[in-house]
Amino acid sequence: MRNKKVIIGLIMALTLSVPVGGYLVYNSVTVSRQTTIQQEVNSKGGGKNKAEDTAKEEITHPREWEDGEELRLTENRNAYKLQIALDEKGKKILGHQKIKFRNNYNTSLKDIVFHLYPDSYNTAETRPSIGGTPPKLAEIEIGDIKIDRVNYNGEAMSYSEDNQILKIKLNKELKPGEVGEVTIDFTLKIPYSQDRLGYCRNQYSITNWYPILSIYDETEGSWDENPFHPVGESNYSDCSDYMVEIAVPKDVVVITTGVQIAKKNEGDLNKNIFEADNTRDFVLFMSSEYKVVSKEVDGVKVNSYYLYEESTAKRMLDLACKSLQYFNDTFGKYPYPEYDVVESYLSGGAMEYPTVTQMGPYGKMSENYNANELTFYDEAVVHETAHQWFYSTIGNNEFEDPILDESFTSYATALFFEDLFGKDNPLGVKGSFLDNSYRYTSPIYRSTDKYTWNEFSVIVYKIGPVVLEDLRRQVGEEKFMEIFRTYYQTYKFKNATLEGFLKIIEEKSSKDISNYIRTAFTSDTYSTDALRLRN
Structure with a gap:
């Protein structure tokens, strides 16, 4: 789920798009x-x-x-x-x-x-x-x-x-x-x-x-x-x-x-x-007002369903297709014949389901976009597409292990924007996780009932991905991607655990690095400061 609850909760009454923290949040329900x-x-x-x-x-x-x-x-x-x-x-x-x-x-x-x-x-x-x-x-x-x-x-x-x-x-x-x-x-x-x-x-x-x-x-x-x-x-x-x-x-x-x-x-x-x-x-969405625009990418039919704003739907479709192609190449092939992005009246964010992404109500947006004009919805549709790998295909107990779907997905989203627009893009790894310092209480790894919404928004979406970036810098780009491709193939259509992920790190790199990542996720001593200072 892409949830900007800390930001969105302050502005849900606004009817126009308003720039907040580099994002634009749209809410047409007035x-x-x-x-x-x-x-x-x-x-x-x-x-x-x-x-x-x-x-x-x-x-x-x-x-x-x-x-x-x-x-x-x-x-x-x-x-x-x-x-x-x-x-x-x-x-x-x-x-x-x-x-x-x-x-x-x-x-x-x-x-x-x-x-x-x-x-x-x-x-x-x-x-x-x-x-x-x-x-x-x-x-x-x-x-x-x-x-x-x-x-x-x-x-x-x-x-x-x-x-x-x-x-x-x-x-x-x-x-x-x-x-x-x-x-x-x-x-x-x-x-x-x-x-x-x-x-x-x-x-x-x-x-x-x-x-x-x-x-x-x-x-x-x-x-x-x-x-x-x-x-x-x-x-x-x-x-x-x-x-x-x-x-x-x-x-x-x-x-x-x-x-x-x-x-x-x-x-x-x-x-x-x-x-x-x-x-x-299995989920379903229904309306007599739905219309659709579609494309095909890598043999997958991608549909963008909308209620009124066709140009916004086309924009979401393009980003869904580009990110699906990227995740195919990076982690492993999307295993289903179709993928749907669906506008709804969801308030406060967007949500993932197997082969379907639920978006909130669209405002009017240009079909075209560039690195300097990315919105919350642009990030959200990519984030939910990444969930097709981390939740939909690789499952986990989301109550017990929220980092395995949300932290991994947030990091994958930033990798996509880094690849598309360069390392200095605000939605890349540097801009999303390393340019700002966040106050939080360790450990990162805990069950969902141990978080407030504010803690969840910071620790799971922002701090968990820093640990993955730490792993990438320690093992190098090639080994890092090998770890994630092996993780995908090992747990495709299964439910993963943190221990399973750590075992793959040990097999592909070393026991010392696996133990280091375990400590980063589970201890009270891990600090993101050193990684940020090396940014």
Whole structure:
């Protein structure tokens, strides 16, 4: 996630682009929260937009739809099939989900655990907001996922829902190597918000939205049950195969993880079918106003979806293509056939998902750009593209190890701008990390719940990358890139750890350097001052 919370929080009320710290921040949503909430309440049931006009009076639960062929497991990956219907009037998604999985652990499983991340939107205290959260939420701002039914291997099961966790107690242990299949019916209440999950005006951002299978820790003998923390991100999942059927009013454009493989017209509705193989999760964005500009780079179709400002969308497309090409050449090839950059009403930054980047609302920007006129959005689209390598392809426990995705991504972003515009560019390594001195408390490496937002913005985005620059200077450019290419190939489609990264450093350089980097990340003694003085 590219989050300038310290900067953006001070200026979100501004309607024009304002230069702050070398960036331009755009926010085209100009009315107050109270006004927009009241407008939304007044418009409910009023048929205020085209999508609502075409919505059916009654949306039925999709569990009655024909399931089609059986789910198949590929290379022991989990297989998901979701069938969902958008209820525009009720601002809900009705979902029917199947997941087949093999017990790939060395221990028998007595229960099955799923994350219910949408429940983080139940209260202002738990809502994961990057643009600021009010002290209390209005009713339409509350998000929720309700589990309506659970079957396991064809048998109805009892279950519990608590603290963003769905837990299914098994009548019979699932032994290593055995396969289980869970069917879940659920109802998602979509909050009115400008956050990662929500709707605003005529646009829907549906992320971290369905029951997703947790990961079992064999050392601890328990499933990961960390709730989604309000600071940073808390995603942690295995790569899986997805087949998703989405029923929406036929004028609604749907953008998702993966690729669209079919569309069926059924009266006022379209059923859009998407497929995504070997991806960490699945997201979707919807609006009747979406338009698109596209290019192809290295055999990948890159799409830039926008609501109103085409020139801005073209600018984002060009930077997405250039950075994708650079990261292909630097770390290893992007493994998916498409990549989408999507405008939304997200407030406070931008956000990464497998094969999709969520941007905030666009102001009007020139299609062309140069080294002296780079904006926050220019940096953000490159940053989120880098996340396709560090989070999407190489996964990690974002709650426990935030440096492995955000610090690595911030550094990769600076490498791109350094390569494109030279070492003195403000968004390069020198300008991003070494030209300024930041106050912070060690250690750098800690779990997300040990940070405030301000600390996270400084330590994870600014200080963590300094350690990587320290590594580059110690081992040299060629060895440094070899370390990162090996890291990418080793942990592609897997979940990495700091120890795994340090092991690769030891293999490619020396144990002394590996221990030095471990100390830099984990101790109270590492200082960035010497590196800055050598800048």
